[in-house]
Amino acid sequence: MPDVRPPAFQPTVAQLFLTYLKIGLVGFGGVNAWARRVLVEEKRWLTEQEYAEVLGLGQVLPGPNALNVAIQLGDRFRGGPGALATTIGLFGGPLVVLMGLAILHDAYGEVPLVKAVLAGTAATAAGMILGTALKMATKLKPSLPIIAVGIAALIGGAALRLPLPYIVLGLAPFGIAAAWWTMKARA
Amino acid sequence: MNDQGGVLLQIAIGFAAISMIAVGGGIAVVPEMNRLVVDVHGWMSDARFAQLFALAQAAPGPNVLVVGLIGWQVAGLTGMLVATLAMTGPAGLFAFGFSKLRGRLAGARWLRIVEKGLVPIAVGLIFSSGVILAQGAAHPAGPGTAISVLAVCLTVFSTLFVWLTDRSPLWVLVIGAVAGALLL
Numbered sequence: 001m002p003d004v005r006p007p008a009f010q011p012t013v014a015q016l017f018l019t020y021l022k023i024g025l026v027g028f029g030g031v032n033a034w035a036r037r038v039l040v041e042e043k044r045w046l047t048e049q050e051y052a053e054v055l056g057l058g059q060v061l062p063g064p065n066a067l068n069v070a071i072q073l074g075d076r077f078r079g080g081p082g083a084l085a086t087t088i089g090l091f092g093g094p095l096v097v098l099m100g101l102a103i104l105h106d107a108y109g110e111v112p113l114v115k116a117v118l119a120g121t122a123a124t125a126a127g128m129i130l131g132t133a134l135k136m137a138t139k140l141k142p143s144l145p146i147i148a149v150g151i152a153a154l155i156g157g158a159a160l161r162l163p164l165p166y167i168v169l170g171l172a173p174f175g176i177a178a179a180w181w182t183m184k185a186r187a
Numbered sequence: 188m189n190d191q192g193g194v195l196l197q198i199a200i201g202f203a204a205i206s207m208i209a210v211g212g213g214i215a216v217v218p219e220m221n222r223l224v225v226d227v228h229g230w231m232s233d234a235r236f237a238q239l240f241a242l243a244q245a246a247p248g249p250n251v252l253v254v255g256l257i258g259w260q261v262a263g264l265t266g267m268l269v270a271t272l273a274m275t276g277p278a279g280l281f282a283f284g285f286s287k288l289r290g291r292l293a294g295a296r297w298l299r300i301v302e303k304g305l306v307p308i309a310v311g312l313i314f315s316s317g318v319i320l321a322q323g324a325a326h327p328a329g330p331g332t333a334i335s336v337l338a339v340c341l342t343v344f345s346t347l348f349v350w351l352t353d354r355s356p357l358w359v360l361v362i363g364a365v366a367g368a369l370l371l
Binding site for chain 1: 206207208209210211212213215238239242243244245246247248249250251252255256259260264267271274275277278279281282283285286287289290300301302303304305306307308309310311312313314315316317318319320321323324325327335337338339341342343344345346347348349350351353355356357359360362363364365366367368370371
């Protein structure tokens with residue numbers, strides 16, 4: 001089984017929980033870029049390719065894709081308890097923060113300083129997501145057909161604003177064909 | 188149904204159903220959530236929905252947590268927990284079942300090709316969500332207002348920082364917050 005690590009690399013249930021708690025709490029602008037940062041660059045539990053693949057599956061499965069990734073990884077490392085640990089970590093911390101924010105927002109949401117801080121954070125969080133996409137695209141060294149599918153997904157989402165299920169399900173056959181072609185060409 | 192239990196049941200059924208059609212991620216079904224919350228049940232106005240959505244975007248954590256805020260608005264803390272569980276429970280069990288199945292199939296050549304084939308879509312969609320967030324962030328005073336040069340510069344700086352260095356992106360978020368406070 002290619003994705004199972006040697007025992008030395010198996011995080012414990014507690015490590016899975018704490019790591020996902022961190023991913024949830026720092027996850028400004030969406031969690032996927034941060035999950036990649038922590039799992040691939042900081043902890044080195046996954047390679048660039050492994051993370052990209054599990055995220056791809058998470059997008060095809062129904063439901064929030066960060067959740068689908070957390071459950072698959074928790075299960076791969078530590079089975080059911082691992083999946084539960086990553087899920088509670090991912091949602092528990094942010095839920096508490098959000099509850100506090102909702103209360104504060106009703107009181108202070110229109111204060112100009114708060115708006116300005118949020119606007120500045122939003123601008124850099126957007127760059128964080130873009131930088132992550134560029135980093136993945138350059139590190140994965142994709143073949144030309146794979147790049148074409150990626151650009152099609154980008155155009156479909158950002159320029160045409162198509163509903164995500166159409167993009168994912170519509171492009172999946174092309175992505176699979178491109179991966180098959182690449183495997184043959186590089187064999 | 189106006190009693191608390193009835194509302195909680197509506198929240199549970201509504202979000203569980205929505206979660207199971209959310210292919211591509213929770214954000215894919217925001218229009219459907221809007222329809223459920225504003226049009227079908229009349230729990231809040233369009234403007235309030237947009238506010239809660241913006242708040243969930245600004246906060247850390249999965250963007251899909253907007254359902255927690257909706258539940259909180261409609262039925263307090265219990266509503267928040269019920270909505271979050273409904274959005275994550277059934278989809279989570281499905282993902283868990285898939286993960287078990289995948290464990291048995293691991294190594295199958297067709298599965299490897301499928302997994303590799305989904306990668307460019309995953310990366311393309313991260314890219315696309317970055318573009319959409321950047322477009323929104325470029326107009327800090329709201330949609331249709333003037334473009335803020337500072338906001339665009341912050342986005343470009345943070346893109347290059349994250350792409351070309353391995354330092355923690357928390358640094359750029361702090362810089363963004365401070366720059367926003369001082370200059371925006």
